[in-house]
Amino acid sequence: MIASRKTTLGLYIALSLGLLGSCASVEFHKNTTTSGTFESTGLAVTILSIDLPKGALDIARENASDARQPNTVITDAGVFPYFGPLDWLLDIIGIRYATVSGTWGFLPE
Secondary structure (H helix, E strand, O other), X not given: OHHHHHHHHHHHHHHHHHHHOOEEEEEEEEOOOOEEEEEEEEEEEEEOOEEEOOOHHHHHHHHHHXXXXXXXXXXXXXXXXXXXXXXXXXXXXXXXXXXXXXXXEOOOO
């Protein structure tokens, strides 16, 4: 009976972290009537090298792509935290935040 409770508690914790990890946003700024800049963010939870719901950088890129702005060009992308060679520590359990920014549209001629 106790093992069953531990399994149920573990399942609830995993589902809660999965729901927490699916945060994203995108913000567009117009410079002209047909062009501007954007910034997209994504948040993911990592448990035992599994990103929930997917990698933070993938979430941010897909979020910018789903807006269907013409001629979207990514100029900068980054993930926080990033520990370089010690990044494997975040693969055990961690939260990652990604930011993607760039330009969209066509400049008037």
